Amino acid sequence: MAVAHFPCIQFTRVTPKGSCVFSVGNYSRSNYKRRYLVLASATKLEENFGQSKVETLLNSIKWNEKGLAVAIAQNVDTGAILMQGFVNRDALATTISSRKATFYSRSRSTLWTKGETSNNFVNVHDIFLDCDRDSIIYLGKPDGPTCHTGAETCYFTSVTDILNDQQAEENKLALTTLYSLESTISQRKAELAAPQNGKPSWTKRLLLDQNLLCSKIRLMRYSGREEADELCRTLEENEDKSRTASEMGDVLYHALVLLALKDVKTEDVLAVLRHRFSQSGIEEKKSRKSHS
């Protein structure tokens, strides 16, 4: 979908007849940088989905007494909840047409597109409504850190840490299992670089011994089976499902250690997979170089 960007022009609302109303941005704001504001073209919107369909959709939302619904921006690759705000009809209509996560600011009584000051837009791939139609997910890819503090997401304060007085001052993002493991491995790598390199750990041994790590991932010709091979054998020898889950855990863990050594993020791997989705496997296979 073509999206035009113009600095300093604020999209404010879609009229009932589908025209768009814009106002000139405020130059005098102290935090004013280069503001890229998304021009949502009513013509585009009509062309793409038909105005009436969007209107019908907007009418189906259960807006609260202030005309708002909750909107949650989520990273399409990692699942991280980036931020949460509120939307009114115009904010949702703008997001549908511009594909940039747009909210309604309750304090400033105006629309705002995440990224309009920081350039860290959230590029929306799809929008989901909940069963009650009063809560919305913007599933998208952020251009950079989403929080105004510079953190990747706005959720970096752990209640458990606060209540246990554990590093309450140190930011700890709300991470799900895979990313929590990735983060732990990164910490181990950082500890190795420090003068006192902390407690011994299996992860550190793997990080220090590339041969050991690679032997764990692939089949060693003479010294027996390792992770990738063991995973296959759970299928071939019809082993327990729990055994498959455990072996797959081993493959994932060791592969994450390798990624850490290469400074590659799981998120980058998932982005590769996402880009491949748009082609069928056979087409995709053909389009890539032959591996062997």
Add this chain to the structure above:
Amino acid sequence: MAVAHFPCIQFTRVTPKGSCVFSVGNYSRSNYKRRYLVLASATKLEENFGQSKVETLLNSIKWNEKGLAVAIAQNVDTGAILMQGFVNRDALATTISSRKATFYSRSRSTLWTKGETSNNFVNVHDIFLDCDRDSIIYLGKPDGPTCHTGAETCYFTSVTDILNDQQAEENKLALTTLYSLESTISQRKAELAAPQNGKPSWTKRLLLDQNLLCSKIRLMRYSGREEADELCRTLEENEDKSRTASEMGDVLYHALVLLALKDVKTEDVLAVLRHRFSQSGIEEKKSRKSHS
């Protein structure tokens, strides 16, 4: 943390002094099943974190004019957003002490613990606050489907599908990349079982040919290198980071096909990894059977 369950007793609020108020549940409700309600013990709460710390934390939340904040329940393993509700002081205090995701019902003006009627509790592992302290994540593990419709999450309505008239009636969960790939592979497997098994696809070829699949995952002794080996070589031969991401994508994709054949969910693999976190890698390694 010990949590007592009693049917038909409704926890309603914590008084300013930390006592808990309970009321007897309503037997006459037509949808009444066996209601398990969480008894949050104020004594427990005090024992665990100290009442004053919890009070200080609750005072730090930016409650809205109705004394509420947004709370989002997220699956700790998959990152799926399960549901979104609102919390008041008592709902958050209850969640902190009971570790069962608890909300405030605006329509019924009462606390409710997700799962109190369905038994599908969301077991909260940690709680995160956003930078503004007016939005909360309950990061936890659901006992079963979270939505009252029986869907895994409440977000199964895609705006893009609605606007494109594509299977608007068919529920499509908001899935992030890994789970979207998992879902596509499951669909291919289901197509194979159907009389007309649809378009050819690489995934179907792999699902039908176990030897081909396993040869893709592990090193084949005589016929050259495959995925797990190629991933290692990106490290050993200092190849591009993009090459590592691509090879890791291959490993993940082929492993997901194997998991589909074994009917093992990615979520189960992540749960295995999460359980291993609580031990150091070396301890964990020792505790498991020697593999070779």
